[in-house]
Amino acid sequence: MSAAPVKILVIDGEAAIRRLLRTGFSTQGYEIIDAPNGRAAIELLAQKPDLITLDLDLPDIPGFELLKVIRMRAETIPIVVLSGRDDGASKVQAFDLGADDYVTKPFGMDEFFARVRVALRHQLHAHGERSIFRVNDLSVDLVRRIVKVGQRDVNLSPKEYDLLRVLVQHAGQALTREFLLGKLWSSFTDAQYLRVYVRHLRQKIEVDPERPQYVLTEAGVGYRLRAPAPIARETQTHT
Incomplete structure (x- = not known):
């Protein structure tokens, strides 16, 4: 049994994706908080999530702009972009702005969970910690x-x-x-x-x-x- 489960902030404009990730992450033992738009996501940063998944197509704040804001306020939180954009330019821009990984929709849940675990391990290693x-x-x-x-x-x-x-x-x-x-x-x-x-x-x-x-x-x-x-x-x- 785990203590103080890893907290993941899911930022996605699609309610179906938020429900899917909430269900999937919960079965993995993670604690989930979610936001349907950028403004709600910025408020939820105060809850100090351990990892963020970020949709680039949000109804209020452009995804890249939100990525900049998150990186300025939380330099070390791993960010996994989850987007329907599969063009190389979007991927490059996301990585340049501080994303740790980029997953395109539609996506496989098992691979996505594996990428989340890798991002969390990389954060630990960056701070000199063993996973x-x-x-x-x-x-x-x-x-x-x-x-x-x-x-x-x-x-x-x-x-x-x-x-x-x-x-x-x-x-x-x-x-x-x-x-x-x-x-x-x-x-x-x-x-x-x-x-x-x-x-x-x-x-x-x-x-x-x-x-x-x-x-x-x-x-x-x-x-x-x-x-x-x-x-x-x-x-x-x-x-």
């Missing part, structure tokens, strides 16, 4: 936001997942309580909140929460997520 983090039996799929210990699915609350993701991003590093509080809460919060979420997270991913092997306490500093062991290189013997 899947593994250490011992713990695995964190940062694209699908799925956490497992061995074969067991771990159901985390959104805040628990956010804490784990920050630890994953800095695996092996001791993170101060102040740093974690600043990452997880926009306003001042007592360190007791952090201790509560650390305890909850340990109860869900540790075999023995009293003797954690993943989320480790750094005395006088804060917390550290155990880093994966380095891959041993084979040595060759030359005769």
